[in-house]
Amino acid sequence: MAVRQKTTAPDFTLADVQGKKVRLSDYRALKHVFLVFNRGLM
Amino acid sequence: MAQLRHDYSEFVARDAEILVVGPDKPDELSRYWQERRLPFVGLPDPEHEVAELYGQEVNLLKLGRMPAQMVIDKSGQIRYAHYGHSMMDIPPNDDILSLLDQLNREGRESNESSGSRSGSVELTGDSETAEKGGHS
Numbered sequence: 625m626a627v628r629q630k631t632t633a634p635d636f637t638l639a640d641v642q643g644k645k646v647r648l649s650d651y652r653a654l655k656h657v658f659l660v661f662n663r664g665l666m
Numbered sequence: 667m668a669q670l671r672h673d674y675s676e677f678v679a680r681d682a683e684i685l686v687v688g689p690d691k692p693d694e695l696s697r698y699w700q701e702r703r704l705p706f707v708g709l710p711d712p713e714h715e716v717a718e719l720y721g722q723e724v725n726l727l728k729l730g731r732m733p734a735q736m737v738i739d740k741s742g743q744i745r746y747a748h749y750g751h752s753m754m755d756i757p758p759n760d761d762i763l764s765l766l767d768q769l770n771r772e773g774r775e776s777n778e779s780s781g782s783r784s785g786s787v788e789l790t791g792d793s794e795t796a797e798k799g800g801h802s
Contacts, residue, residue: 626721627747633738636716638687641696641708646685652742656682656766660670661722661734663753664689665698 633659667704673759674705680766681740687711689731723749737762739769 627634637647651657670684677684684706688695692710699708711717714731723732733756737746746765748757 626749627736627744629744629747631744632742633736633744634719636719638709638711638716639692641692641699641710643692646707646709648685648738649742651683651738651740653740656680656740656769657736657738658677658682658684658762658766659720659736659738660684660686661717661720661731662667662686662688663731663733665694 633657667702669759670706671702671704673763676759676763677706677766680763680770682766683707685709687716689714689717721749723751725751735762737765737769740773745769 633648635647635649637645640646648657648659667686670686674684686704686706687709689712690698690710691712695708695710698704709716714722717731720734720736722734724730725732733750733753735746735748735750735757736744739745746762750756
């Protein structure tokens, strides 16, 4: 299912490339987020 | 990715962070990030957990995931969502940067007009309705 504009972004937590937990909602009230989904490197 | 790195300071100047979610294994993505010294956040998602949450498309003919981009504002709302239909179907950074400019203008206006409604005319369209009412 594609997400729709003007709805609340589904929250998630993933470990980043340094192993640090990153939660989307941690950016709330602090920063806008440009969320990019890649195809993959190979 | 090179383009994102090139324009990263423009994103930062607009109060935005870039999070890149990739289907790669953590060690592979980590190596890629280190080799290229990418300044933004890289998030390996080998189980496609977040990709599925956001509906990233999978093209079985092209054997892979199609690119997708979202802009989420400071209040947590999705303000832009683009689902690419080919590998090259990626919006130019300038489009994203001008949207961020717009979000920042909205933010300033809502701060200035808290208490009075004067700053939000452009966004609500209330003024036009009021004007029409006045003429009839």
